[in-house]
Amino acid sequence: MDKESATLGLSADRENQLPLHANHSQMCKFSSETDSDYMLVSKNLERFAEQALSNARPFAKNNLGEHIHITDLLQLKNQFRI
Numbered sequence: 849m850d851k852e853s854a855t856l857g858l859s860a861d862r863e864n865q866l867p868l869h870a871n872h873s874q875m876c877k878f879s880s881e882t883d884s885d886y887m888l889v890s891k892n893l894e895r896f897a898e899q900a901l902s903n904a905r906p907f908a909k910n911n912l913g914e915h916i917h918i919t920d921l922l923q924l925k926n927q928f929r930i
Contacts (some may be wrong), residue, residue, distance in 0.1 A: 861899075864892055897925065 856863050868885045878886035
């Protein structure tokens with residue numbers, strides 16, 4: 849796949865280009881959690897999630913309109929591996 853088709857053209861803090869050993873249809877299909885491409889992608893997604901949480905306001909509202917502290921969101925992240 850050429851670089852233009854594989855990138856969004858965002859800034860480096862919003863897009864990270866990862867070389868995967870897969871064709872277009874295999875990019876989201878991994879053999880296991882120990883697959884090197886899976887580990888590369890999952891660690892990168894984890895980094896983006898942590899970055900987003902650290903840039904978030906210290907409080908957020910849940911679907912009931914209640915304020916939730918960022919540490920509660922981090923605990924949920926760890927509990928559900930999001």
